Amino acid sequence: MKYIKKFQRSILALLLSFLFVSCISNVEEQLEEQLEEIKVSYLNKVKPILEARCLSCHGVGGNFPDISSYEKVKQHAASVQEEVASGRMPKGGPLTAAQIKSIVDWVDEGALDN
Known part of the structure; x- marks a missing residue:
């Protein structure tokens, strides 16, 4: 039973890490798009x-x-x-x-x- 809970926590931590990384890259893409729009005409x-x-x-x-x-x-x-x-x-x-x-x-x- 201990091993199952430990495994579940590891999987949860891994999923949260992937979620966090995907959020960061999405924010970076949005910032790049905004910077493109700000260029001086x-x-x-x-x-x-x-x-x-x-x-x-x-x-x-x-x-x-x-x-x-x-x-x-x-x-x-x-x-x-x-x-x-x-x-x-x-x-x-x-x-x-x-x-x-x-x-x-x-x-x-x-x-x-x-």
Whole structure:
């Protein structure tokens, strides 16, 4: 009888362990999905900032680099990030902390066309 109870406890402990591990992996998957949804949108966040504050100088025929399209911004994403984060650009006055964060995060996330 002692052996049966010991065996039952072992099985119960094993099942609880599997349940616990499956719950953890499920939470990790949900967090990854949420992080995917949080990525900074070029179209909704970055492009409006660039249009409002950068394209008057860095548009077609303007100063280097030309960032008038996604493809051109993507080519120069690292330098745009550096100039904005350092406060050297835009010349007309600094961006807000939220605008800077949007550009920095967008570049850090791979400068996606999203």
